[in-house]
Amino acid sequence: MNYAPENAESTDATLAAIRQMIEAGKLPADGRLPTERELSAEFRCGRRTIRRVLDTLETEGLIWRKQGKGTFAGQPPDPTGALAAEIAPDADPLVVMEARLCIEPALAELCALRATGEDVLRLRQLAQRASQPIDADTAELWDGALHRAIARIAGNRVMLTAFALLDEVRMGADWQKQRHRARSSETKALYDNQHNLIIDAIQARDGAAAFQAMRAHLQALSDNLRVSMGEADT
Amino acid sequence: MNYAPENAESTDATLAAIRQMIEAGKLPADGRLPTERELSAEFRCGRRTIRRVLDTLETEGLIWRKQGKGTFAGQPPDPTGALAAEIAPDADPLVVMEARLCIEPALAELCALRATGEDVLRLRQLAQRASQPIDADTAELWDGALHRAIARIAGNRVMLTAFALLDEVRMGADWQKQRHRARSSETKALYDNQHNLIIDAIQARDGAAAFQAMRAHLQALSDNLRVSMGEADT
DNA sequence: TCGCAAACCAATGTTTAAATGGTTCGTGAC
DNA sequence: GTCACGAACCATTTAAACATTGGTTTGCGA
Known part of the structure; x- marks a missing residue:
């Protein structure tokens, strides 16, 4: 079997799925995403894959993350x-x-x-x-x-x-x-x-x-x- | 015995003593005073008396108090x-x-x-x-x-x-x-x-x-x- | 080489208990 | 009745213990 292509495809599919999850507005009022571990379990893939997807979304400015707090859709809050x-x-x-x-x-x-x-x-x-x-x-x-x-x-x-x-x-x-x-x-x-x-x-x-x-x-x-x-x- | 005058006198004496305690600088670096209960025991008087003394000092701006925190000499920290x-x-x-x-x-x-x-x-x-x-x-x-x-x-x-x-x-x-x-x-x-x-x-x-x-x-x-x-x- | 799983680290949130000022009530002395 | 005292209770804050979460490293296997 050719796993690498399948995995790469799965990575892209995961990215698309999470992106859609964010844009569909199916999130709590505070825009919180599931934890990396939960996403990992839900999409049947490793945390590393999830993190790469989230890295991409964060670079795009679609989400922001904070250690110990969580991952959120939108822009980081303004501390003013x-x-x-x-x-x-x-x-x-x-x-x-x-x-x-x-x-x-x-x-x-x-x-x-x-x-x-x-x-x-x-x-x-x-x-x-x-x-x-x-x-x-x-x-x-x-x-x-x-x-x-x-x-x-x-x-x-x-x-x-x-x-x-x-x-x-x-x-x-x-x-x-x-x-x-x-x-x-x-x-x-x-x-x-x-x-x-x-x-x-x-x-x-x-x-x-x-x-x-x-x-x-x-x-x-x-x-x-x-x-x-x-x-x-x- | 004539207690009322003695008590009134004791109140004034307590006020003077605490005032001196503050002005003498015999306090921790953060200006924290002993708790009301400690002062009450130290000066052999009721907490109510202590509180009246502290009320006076607070009105004078010599101390500030915060419920659950304590009593401190000087001005309250101002978040502004x-x-x-x-x-x-x-x-x-x-x-x-x-x-x-x-x-x-x-x-x-x-x-x-x-x-x-x-x-x-x-x-x-x-x-x-x-x-x-x-x-x-x-x-x-x-x-x-x-x-x-x-x-x-x-x-x-x-x-x-x-x-x-x-x-x-x-x-x-x-x-x-x-x-x-x-x-x-x-x-x-x-x-x-x-x-x-x-x-x-x-x-x-x-x-x-x-x-x-x-x-x-x-x-x-x-x-x-x-x-x-x-x-x-x- | 790459993904995966597990473990660990650091920062954050949550829970719990103790400390402290704020308040009320009953008692006793005058 | 008035005042001080003691006790108890309340509300807030702090501190510590614990769990959660993103960040990182390590080992395993295809």
Whole structure:
């Protein structure tokens, strides 16, 4: 028998099979692949063959591996958010919301003092995108972009860093907890209106009004969050 | 026998003893203090007494504690240190002061909602220490301790982290630039008065008043800073 | 020469027990 | 009633033991 060709063929077939396994999305949410030993058993071949296949896929950038951890599809994680991850475990959404109520009104006030005409235009675009009738997740992404833009326009680097920290903790907490939040059409309309009020105040260079408008907006978000959490308790 | 006076005396003596223990530098390199239970046995008193003493020292900023870890002398390690170091070089004191104006009034408002009677007492003590006729540097240290205590009493960890970031940047900027600030006796009296107004509002559980009082205080500091920088320019 | 299996190494994750600050409760002295 | 004390319990953290996993080496056999 001619084993070498058969084996080489098997290697190629294994490569194709694993590649398909990755691209088919038949993986856990974290993109974890079976261990090398499991793959070895599943494909009736040696670990060395599996490793050569994985080497190829890793070179292609399709997977990444870490000793003692595992093999994963996609790109290796970015360690930038390590700081927020340190305090994220304690991140009760209500605490995060309280912090937003402390910081973001002040940012809106600064923003009102410094926003240019172009800045206001961009804020309007973001608010409009957040208001369009898309799914709740996408709306929340645009909402986050709007708030982030206000923080950036505020033009204080220290405050921007503080906001970035808060933002990362918020996203971490939302992801860990509930992200749906039951945005009904009425609350959505309310939020859109509040967004416009905030931008109106910014455009009018009225810092106090921007402060109050942002505070009212976050208060509404907070109330909604508290209600949904209360419902979760009952 | 008259036990109550003896116990009260013993409490003060314990406080003095532990304070000296810390300041004498008779601690391990990491600044770790004995556990509360060990201190309780060593000083022949209850854990509650020890905890009250440690509460005082913690409010003064002389020690920090972490559940499950221990009690340590000095300042708590700040995960924001790397971030602070990154933005400290660009830290215009006016930018830092603007950030303080954004964050600290909100912290004072939260503090007013959550401060206990003991907390108010400690704030009074810190304000009094800051007001005593010592050199400007020492006064500023106690002033910092007061603001830090307010941030801690506010009871929001995310905000406390943001404040710690701000505080580090402030100290870095102050140290790099000018630290004297020319505190005349009049401005000093003004600051002392403002401190008392802030604590009055906190004691009265008046969040809005605490917010405004803190804002006025920081505004005065900002004005003073701007004047001294203006003088430096001319 | 090559693939395979086994064994070992190094890094990582998981589990478990102990230590420690945080909290509550009951008791006793004043 | 008030205050301190002791005890117990809770929540968090650390440390150590153990298992998992990728990385590497060795020996065997076709």
